[in-house]
Amino acid sequence: MSAYSALTAAGYRAQVRDKTTVFFTFAFPLVFLVVFGLVFRGKAVEESGFSYLSYTASGVLSWGVANAAVFGIGFTLMQWRADDILRMIRMSPAPLSAVIGSRYVLALGVGLAQAVLFVGVAMLPGFGLVPASRWPLLIPVLILGITSFLLLGVTIGSIADTPESVAGIANFIMLPMAFLSGSFFPLDSMPDWLQKISLVLPLRYLNDAVSGSLTGRGDLADIGIGCVGLVVFAAIFGVLAARTFRWTKKS
Template identity: 70%
Template sequence: MSAYAALTTAGYRACTRDKTTLFFTFAFPLVFLVVFGLIFHGQTVEESGRPYINYIAPGVLSWGIGNAAVFSVGFTLMQWRRDDVLRLIRMTPTPLSAILASRYVLAIGIGAVQAVLFVSVSLLPVFGLQPAGRWPLVLPVLVIGITAFLAIGVIVGSSASTPEAVAAVANCLMVPMAFLSGSFFPLDSMPAWMQNLSYVLPLRYLNDGISGALTGDGTTGDIALSCAVLAGFAVVLCVIAARTFRWSDKS
């Protein structure tokens, strides 16, 4: 078995055996979808006239996927570095690319399951989401978005030295970003300064891309633009992640 396959298998087993992690990865974000979906059931946004579910479903899905990517790789790298697992791996022929690729594949798999789960719940009559014909374009948006947020997770995991630090830094990044990017409330109803600030946040473009593909809110060109901006974020963040990565707390 190759190093990549071994790391991927070990990561999968660790994820499925940790019930707490499974809950916060899948069930916890779904709670937000259910709560906001029930609160705003049957209501529309005054500024656009579109149902609230068209904003809530893509927004919460984007936040849940980004959150899972950041936290999963952040905690893993911090723990492996603290326990000298990374130092031991470095002493073998295993390249860094195999380590990161194994986490990347796991993040893509988790994101795909999250997307199916969220959309399935949103399609229930009580929520009433009606997907557009471009919904298959959700997949490339998810892949590019996960790449960007996985890089953020690598930066967090390489900088923090304790689980508490990882949680604090990741939450300080992801929670404000969720509100400022329109994951929980439509940006159309937010102040102008908040709408302008959202343009420098990657979650804004993940929201827009998924919303455009899933609900038809925007053209194919708009989805392509969101993917292009996300790809730009991913490149910059991957460069920063490569420069900040540490094999041990002593290096």
């Protein structure tokens, strides 16, 4: 068995054993979908005519997938470094690409499973958010989004040395980004200066691309712009991850 396969299999077994984390990873976006569906049912955003739910559902899915990617690899790298697992891997023939690649495959699996479950619920009569002709576009969008945010998580997991610091740094980045990127409130109802700030946040591009795919808001060009933005941020976070990665606490 290759180092990549062994790390992927070990990571999968560790992930499925943690029943609590698995439950909340999948339940969290659905809870928000149901709550927002009940609160904002029938209400529209005046500037666009689209329902509040069409904004918030896309934003909640984007935020849920991004959070899972960031926290998943951030905590893993920190814990592996604290337990000297990374040091032992470094002394083996396994390359760094096997370490990150194994976590990447697991993050893709979690993110796509989240999306399938979320889309299934969103297509129910009470929500009816997903046009049949658009939802397959979610697949490439989510792959790009997971790639970008996983690389951000690598940077956080390389900087932080304790679970508290991983949670603190990740929440400090992800929570304000969620509000400023329109995950919970429509950007159309925000001041112009906040809308401009959102243009330098990766979650804004994931929200826009997911919204175009999930609810049909916007056209294919909007989805394409979102994907291009995610590629740019993936490149930026990739450079940061390469420069900050540490096998041990000292190097």
